[in-house]
Amino acid sequence: MSTIEFKNICKRYDGSQNLTINNANIKIEQGEFCVFVGPSGCGKSTLLRMTAGLEDITSGDLLIDGKRANDIAPAKRGLAMVFQSYALYPHMTVRQNMAFGLQVLGADKVAIERKVQAAADALQLGPLMDRLPKALSGGQRQRVAIGRAIVKEPGCFLFDEPLSNLDAALRAQTRLEIAKLHERLDQSSMIYVTHDQVEAMTLADKIVLLNTGDRIAQLGSVAQVGSPMELYHRPNSLFVAEFIGSPKMNILPAVLQTAGSISSQVVLAGSALTVAVNASHLKEGSKVQIGLRPEDIQVVTSNSPSANVNGVISHIERLGESSLLYVDMGGNLPVITAKTEGTTQFVKGDLVGIAAHPERLHLFNEEGWACVRTVSLPV
Ligand SMILES: Nc1ncnc2c1ncn2[C@@H]1O[C@H](COP(=O)(O)OP(=O)(O)OP(=O)(O)O)[C@@H](O)[C@H]1O
Ligand SMILES: [Mg+2]
Structure with a gap:
């Protein structure tokens, strides 16, 4: 039910010279499924942990439902976090693990039982309720960890790579379960961290693609924000173009011959190629880079x-x-x-x-910024 907003958020770890998060501005709407994706070390977990209150914010404002939350205690933020490592209590049964958070808050016993049962039903944990975590598979443990978050009825779920310890088949199955969970809890917002672009593409309403701060230090940590199809069809830079899509986009050096506003001509290895982009802001004769997805060739x-x-x-x-x-x-x-x-x-x-069809080609200037594509594309 929560909206979460990052305003000029920066993070510098003690003793570090560089900003780990550089001026992040992101808004997650109520009920939205937002995925933070990016290469290892770009700061995805840091951003999530700052949202949860497990990590200090160096500067900027975190707003939860419009209210500044930088100094609100983690337990009071109305959020629930699910970690990659499950973090279940080993000496407690599944039922006790799921009930514990509510018991600590002093919730009513009958209400706890009802909520635990509802979460167990949603995640098909019924037959496992009296087992200890050590008697569960990885996928089952992760479902318990998700169940523990559900019973808290948070305004926003925070997931940090929840599927990365699972094998490929279980990942696909649990990914589907998380998508269904979001449909069922359609008022709950979700922030989901992953470096797996299939998870990002399939789960997200909105993808936030982060870059390591030092690569584009002057621009900040956020490389692009948009729907999965926007990032796939309209990447704003080479970084985004090469990150989204597998196998990744081919990038070829070329020279701009005619810089048009609807379509432009480039020369690649002695051959002329038409590209449906607006390159009118670039100088004819300048070096450019053509982007061509393997599936478009x-x-x-x-x-x-x-x-x-x-x-x-x-x-x-x-x-x-x-x-x-x-x-x-x-x-x-x-x-x-x-x-x-x-x-x-x-x-x-x-x-x-x-x-390659002119409408399938991408064009980037020498610095790696995309020319706007002039064809209508799915969003
Ligand atoms: N407690 C800490 N103290 C100092 N530096 C840290 C600390 N935690 C993380 N970092 C550094 O901050 C950067 C971002 O780390 P973070 O864990 O947020 O990355 P990530 O995007 O989640 O990466 P991964 O995909 O590998 O999980 C890394 O360079 C990391 O080494
Ligand atoms: Mg991480």
Whole structure:
């Protein structure tokens, strides 16, 4: 039920020269599922721990429901945190673990039982209620940790990489459970920290992509905020473009030939390419970088009229439902990755052409800032 707002939030750990969080401005609306994602060490957990009150805020304001909360005690913030490490009490049963937080607050016994039962039902923990944590699997322990948060009926849930100790199948299953939980508790806001972009893309209403402060120190920690599709289709910088999407976007050096406001021409390895972006603010003749997602590339035979550039397949990875073709275009160009159908007939050593639709290309200036794409895209 809470809105959470970070206003010019900075964090400097004692003895550290650098800011770990540099001027973060983020607003999480009531009921929103907000995911903090970014490379290891960029400060995701720090930001979450400051929200929970487990870490001091060096400067700036944290607002919970519009009220400054920097100095409010953790237990009084109306938040509940779920950690990667579960942090269950080993000597307590599942039922006792879930009830403990409410007992400490002096809640009514009948009310506690009702809330614990409701959370157990929601998470299908019924048959496990009298077991100790050591008799549970990792996924079951994490469900208990989530149950312990649910019974507190927080205004906002704070999750710090809750699935990272689980194997791939259990991760996918628990991810779905968390999405359903958010649907059921549609008034509860959630802040979810992960470095897994699949979790970020599938769970988030809003993604906050953080960067390590020193890379863009003058700009602050937040690289981009937006819906998953916004970040995928309209990354504002090379950093965002390369972080979102797997395999990651291919980046190729080129020269801007015609800087238009609707579409622009670039020259890549001697071939002209049209890109549907507004590059009118850039100088013609300047160095630029083309961004091309593996899934947006068509690999064609080298003499095909649609081929933009030619290259040789240097390696193939067959994943079953798709194949990744690594195409070496020679010169100083990086080897690019193209994602094609699993049944591709191409083999290593084939001479091929690469074709890319102008509306599928991204363009960045020399410093790595994106030109606005001029086509309508899903949001
Ligand atoms: N108590 C501390 N004292 C000093 N520096 C710290 C402390 N806690 C974290 N840091 C540093 O702050 C930076 C951000 O740490 P944080 O744990 O927030 O990163 P993260 O984004 O959660 O990374 P990960 O994905 O690896 O969990 C790191 O460089 C880390 O070394
Ligand atoms: Mg962390």
